[in-house]
Amino acid sequence: MAFPCIRGHHIHDGLLNSDSIIIDLGGHKGEFSSIISERYHCMCHVIEAMPELYASIKQTRNIRTYHYAASDSDGMMSFHLSENPESNSLIRKTEEHAQTIEVPTISMSSLLKKHDISRIDALKMDIEGAEIAVFRGMSDELLRSIKQITVEFHDFIPEMHMEQDVLDVISRLESLGFACIVFSRHTHFDVLFLNTAFVSNLTILHARIVKYIHGLQRIMKRFLN
Numbered sequence: 209m210a211f212p213c214i215r216g217h218h219i220h221d222g223l224l225n226s227d228s229i230i231i232d233l234g235g236h237k238g239e240f241s242s243i244i245s246e247r248y249h250c251m252c253h254v255i256e257a258m259p260e261l262y263a264s265i266k267q268t269r270n271i272r273t274y275h276y277a278a279s280d281s282d283g284m285m286s287f288h289l290s291e292n293p294e295s296n297s298l299i300r301k302t303e304e305h306a307q308t309i310e311v312p313t314i315s316m317s318s319l320l321k322k323h324d325i326s327r328i329d330a331l332k333m334d335i336e337g338a339e340i341a342v343f344r345g346m347s348d349e350l351l352r353s354i355k356q357i358t359v360e361f362h363d364f365i366p367e368m369h370m371e372q373d374v375l376d377v378i379s380r381l382e383s384l385g386f387a388c389i390v391f392s393r394h395t396h397f398d399v400l401f402l403n404t405a406f407v408s409n410l411t412i413l414h415a416r417i418v419k420y421i422h423g424l425q426r427i428m429k430r431f432l433n
Contacts, residue, residue, distance in 0.1 A: 211400070211418045215240040217332055217358040218391045218400045220407065220415065224248040229327055231255070231319070233278040233342065234334035238265035245270040253325060257287050257311045274323065278335055279313040280345025287311040315345045327353060334360045340373045343380070351384055355406045361396035387412045391419050 211218050217240065224230075228250035232241045235254035245252050251270050256262040257277035265273045277287055289307040319325065331354050333339045339359055343351075361377075363370045374396050378388050386401040389412075402412055 211415055213391070213398070213422075214243050216360060216398060217334070218389070218398055218418075219244075219330060219332075219358050220356050220400065220402060220411070221248070222411065223355045223406060224250060224330065226250055228329040229253070229325060230330045230332065231316075231325070231328050232332050233339075234332075234336070235265060235273070236261055236334075238271060238273070240332060240334075241271050242266070250329075253319075253323070255314075255319070258289070259309075259311075272323075274314075274319070275312065276314040276319070277311045277338065278316070278319075278333075278342050279338055280315055280341040282314050282318050283312070284310050285313050316342060317345075317347065317350060320350075329355050331357045332359075333357070337362045337365075337368050337370060340370065340377065343377045348384055351381065351386075352403070352405070355403050357381070357386070357401040359396075359399045359401070361399060364395040364397055387415075389415045389419055391422060 210221050212221060226249040228248060230241065230244055230250060230252040232252055232254045235241060235256040238254055241252035241254045244250065245268065249270065254265055254271060254273045255276050255278050256265060256273065259275065262273060262275045267273055277285060279285065286308045287310070289309065333342065335342065339361060361370065361374045362368055363374045381401050382388055385404045387404055389400045389402065390396055391398040391400065400415065402415065404412070
């Protein structure tokens, strides 16, 4: 039982096996899902809004790709582009977003229904601020069915004014039975939610210990440098 960090996202690998179904929101070039599928031999559904990035993701037997921007509803929205492709977003953050395109959006419930995805065992979100809308668009019933959620919240970007929204999401998930482990030091850059219906208190304690060990390792690395 371990809590590896994959592309900036901590996960609980004790909940992953060859039967697992992963939803990767903000797939970029598919790096996260490629590692997950190779390591655990499970099915990964990768959602990416940027057309060029979406086209670059290599589809395999265990990796399926979809050209959408994840949101709280289905339709079309302006997608703001940056010179840094990892900063493309439905939310205009700074002047770096000088160009926009129109992209299709989809909610999680529609994604599951439209593409016949039976469940979500692990949900990964790295969608540049749109994670708040995705959570708002998900029912309590759907959230309770997910074993773990790993999220890069964007409250580290002051211009987005997301601090309270992030706290509201955490409060909601805790009320639904999730334990929240924040692996990042100052903001919610790397957060893992573990559904207590699927993990023991001992596992949650283990995750919190790993969090502090990783924090000490970062401090020691900075000290030695």
